[in-house]
Amino acid sequence: MLWLLLPLVVTAALIWFGLVHTPEYRRRFFGTHGLGVIQLKSQLGSALLGLALIQLFLALWMYGRLPGLRAAPHRVGTAHRLIGLLAFLLSIPIAQQCILAYGVSFTGPREALHSLAGCFLYGAFVAKVIVVRHRRWPGWALPLAGGTLITVIAVSWYSAALWFLNGFRFPGL
Ligand code: HEM
Structure with a gap:
C-alpha cells in the first residue's frame, strides 16, 4: 500500500515546488530565448507525444489487441522499454524549463490544466x-x-504545445 503513496508524493512535491519557486520568465532553453523557447519546447513536446503513441501501439501489440499482427516477438518488449526511457529523458528538460521559468501557474484554466x-x-x-x-x-x-x-502526456501537449502551434488557440474550442 505504501507504494501507492509514492506517485502522490512525487506529484505533490512538484506542485509544491512549482508554487513556492520564483519564476524565471527569461530562462533560456538550449540556447534559445523568447519565442524560440516556445517553438523548441512545442516541437520537443510533439516528439514526446509521438513517442507516447508508439508506446501505445507497442503495448497493444504485446497485449494481442492488434488484429492482423501475430504475437509480439521479444524485441517488441525491449523496444517498449527503450522508447519509454527515451520519452522520460526527453520530457525532463521540457518540464524543467516549464517549472523553473513559470512554476505552477493558475492564471487561467489552460495554464492550470x-x-x-x-x-x-x-x-x-x-x-x-x-x-x-x-x-x-x-x-x-x-x-x-x-x-x-x-x-497525461497528451493533455500536457494539448494544453501548451498544440495551443502554441495552432496560433495560441485551442483547436475545437
Ligand atoms: C513539471 C511539469 C510542468 C509544469 C509545472 C509546466 C508548467 C508550464 C506553464 C505554467 C507554462 C506557461 C503557460 C502559459 O502561460 O502559456 C508552460 C508552457 C509550456 N509547457 Fe509546460 N509544464 C510542465 C511540463 C510540460 C511537459 C511535460 C511538456 C511537454 C509536452 C510541456 C510543454 C510546454 C510547452 C510547449 C509550453 C509553451 C511554451 C512556453 O510557454 O514556454 N510542459 N508549462
Whole structure:
C-alpha cells in the first residue's frame, strides 16, 4: 500500500515546488530565448507525444489487441522499454524549463490544466514503473497505469504545445 503513496508524493512535491519557486520568465532553453523557447519546447513536446503513441501501439501489440499482427516477438518488449526511457529523458528538460521559468501557474484554466498535468505526469510515470516492477498487481493495473501516462502526456501537449502551434488557440474550442 505504501507504494501507492509514492506517485502522490512525487506529484505533490512538484506542485509544491512549482508554487513556492520564483519564476524565471527569461530562462533560456538550449540556447534559445523568447519565442524560440516556445517553438523548441512545442516541437520537443510533439516528439514526446509521438513517442507516447508508439508506446501505445507497442503495448497493444504485446497485449494481442492488434488484429492482423501475430504475437509480439521479444524485441517488441525491449523496444517498449527503450522508447519509454527515451520519452522520460526527453520530457525532463521540457518540464524543467516549464517549472523553473513559470512554476505552477493558475492564471487561467489552460495554464492550470497544463501545470497540473505536467506535475501529474511524473506521478503517473512512477506509478507505471512500480506496477511493471511488482508483478503482484491485478491484470488491469498495467494497462490502467500505461493509459493514464499516455493520457497525461497528451493533455500536457494539448494544453501548451498544440495551443502554441495552432496560433495560441485551442483547436475545437
Ligand atoms: C513539471 C511539469 C510542468 C509544469 C509545472 C509546466 C508548467 C508550464 C506553464 C505554467 C507554462 C506557461 C503557460 C502559459 O502561460 O502559456 C508552460 C508552457 C509550456 N509547457 Fe509546460 N509544464 C510542465 C511540463 C510540460 C511537459 C511535460 C511538456 C511537454 C509536452 C510541456 C510543454 C510546454 C510547452 C510547449 C509550453 C509553451 C511554451 C512556453 O510557454 O514556454 N510542459 N508549462
